[in-house]
Amino acid sequence: MKNVVGARYLVSYIGMVAMCFVMVAGIGYYAGPAHLASRHYEDGMAAILLSGSNVGNPGNFDWGTFEKCYVSELRDRLEVVVLGSSRSRLVGEHLFEGNSFFNSSVVGGRLGDCLAIYGLYEGRGLVPSVVVLGLDPWWLEGWDAGLYWRSLKEQYVSMAGRLNLAPSSVTIGEENNVMRDLLSLPYFVESVGNLILYRNGVPYFATDETNYGGALMLRDGSSSWPEALGATSPEQVKALETLALTQGNDLVGLSHSAELDEDRKRCLEAFVDYLRSEKVELVFYLAPFHPTTYDVLMHSDYRSTLLRAETYFRDMAHDKGVTVVGSYDPQETSCAKEDFFDGYHPTVSGVDKIFSGLDLALLTK
């Protein structure tokens, strides 16, 4: 039986498929959120902040690279540095009035990221006087999904060495696979969006505004998020959290495991001991959850992980003489529902309440 589909078609098809893959990878390389074609993306942001302006619409970028760019251009030692995750992003300089300050917490940050970013400061001989360490309960899980330490591998490995961490404590996750990301649909969609929206290549801009209606990275390194992006009503929060729970999704990586991972604990304790030995004052910041989220968590399998993590952090702080502000339980912090941006992130008003009891004089003596 004669074939109707010609060999020419097959060649065209295979050629087109190859071309399409090249096109997808090319668009992702040129305009993708990882900014592979232009390593100056994060440089530009750091330069704006160092010039004293804010960054409007910072877009999607590599936080580790950004921190590297910022710290490498920093001239003077800072008195206060914040390390942590997005839950620490709204801790601003106004809370430490009179002290030089930068918020180096990174979205999705974990302990590995904190180690690496601290290593950046130390590497430049700019060890801060005070480190505010925003601790999340999922940092004590048996794995570390921190993304940004990979951009700071050198600092990370160096810090791990100084802390005498066993190899098992620092073998973390899989490496980013650039090709897999380049050839993934979400990355491609975002790349096309960047290509259409931002003809000059970068979406961000320098501004002195602090409330222009979009996302901002303020000159102190903290963030300002527009209200419209949040899920502020208790109903919205409950719907989202309960949905995540019932669908079996991890809540930002928090698992059902009741046991805290020994390696993670050793790693944190070594880091705390190291900072203490370097005469760095430490503050543990336990960012509260939205009252509805906390209630949902307390009635879920995550309850024991959450409670054990907070107890562990507090006990360690007590043993090692570390100041603690906040609590995962919002009631302990006087934060009401309106003090939250969404289920996980306190607003500036919430952060103000949490830090109101902190004795600055004691820290920066």
Place this chain on the structure above:
Amino acid sequence: MPLNSYAFIFMFLPVSLLGYYSLRRFRAQRLSTAWLVASSVVLYGWFNPLYLALMAGSISFNYALGAAISGSTRMGQRKSLLALAIAVNLLCLGYFKYANFFVENVNAVFGSDFNLNRIILPLAISFFTIQQIAFLVDRYRGQIGRTDFLDYCFFVTFFPKLIAGPIVRYGEMFPRQDGGVDVWLKRDDLVVGLSMFFIGLFKKVIIADGLASYVNLVFGATGLGSGPTLIVSWVGAVAFALQLYFDFSGYSDMAIGLGMMFGVRLPMNFHSPYKAIDAVDFWRRWHITLSRFLRDYVYIPLGGNRKGPVRRNINLMLTMLVGGLWHGAGWTFIMWGALHGLYLVISHAWRGLQGSLGWKAGAGPRPLTAATILVTFVAVTIAWVFFRADSVHAATAILRGMFGLNGVAPPVELSLLLGPLKEVLHSIGFALTSLGIAFPQWGVTILWISLLLMLCWFGPNSQEFMANYRPTLDTFDGQPAQSSRTRLRWSPNVLGAIVMAAITVLAIIGLTQVSSFIYSQF
């Protein structure tokens, strides 16, 4: 191993194709069949090797009983053997699929505390069980002659249709090669099959999975007590209607395409179901091979329409209840089946009325036909709410929203898109309040859903798109494959190559997050 995975596409499929065609080239017909059976066993065992034991037992039992039925000359004995075989199949299916549901309901009614360990439903058990029941009945009826064990294994396990159909009859699988065993590679079958496969994969990963986040949000939150308002519930329900269609028809297209690559034409499973003019028409277009099974092996044995309209209506209700239960053990599926039974009864009455007016179904005035299509879609969408919801309570909450009983306020997230219209709406009493469901991509979702509805109502389906190459065993209503009025047809030219390459690449890059097919859970 899911069909929508890199491992399947880049490892399993090339290896099984290469092995199959190599054996065919050496005219090793039996070996090539054995190779496909072995491939299917590997694919099925990949999910859970323990399932293999159950499937092997089921195949051996049914093959032996089928042979015994054929071999028996006494009518009574044949009937008893058939009854025994069907009973064992149903008991097995019942144990795995319905035991927990049964115990839960007994406990609820009698306040008892019976406890069964959670029974895991073996993958595809519903599909391979009813295919084998159909085989036994066909053997009993003398519609199948002598069978060979290897061919029977091939019939049950053939991997393209193993997990979620199409539900195939034994006679449809054989003869499976239309000549040309000496051909090294049938380019047409490979190319057209591959195209169908990627069209199906595109429907699954780009369209259906793209709708999943919204559907999960609405149904998940509703199940936990949120009461979605009018727009949220309708968009959620319509999104699920589309998700399910593109997910399941996508799987069917992939199965049909894979079948073609191995020289097997599988039966059509979907034919633009949302173009249906009533429920009867819907079931001729939706999951066609299941409808056919229910008609031939449940509805007709119950008496069909042979005993008057009242008995016909009872039979329709019973058949659809069985259909509902086949999908899953739960009151939501029973409700879904009952609703469709009711729809069928109403459709028959409507057809009777049309007949008395001298109209042929679907041949009335154009606006009327459009209205019937819309009404059918709305009715089907309402029934899908039960199909998707985790409980009758959650389904009721969505339905209350769809009927405006939870309020009609548009979602606050839409306010950004409405601009000045927001004030106008507010002035006439439409308060833009938060609805308990935050979804930043509201505008995009509604636009996407509207486009997909247009595609379903006015676009060609996969078989029509590939009609020049007749990818399925049969055609809709027995019409010639090329009789479709659509001009959008694939041809193997440069334009066809560009379209298919774009579909292929988007489908592949969409695979980075694998999600299971909805029907694989049945």
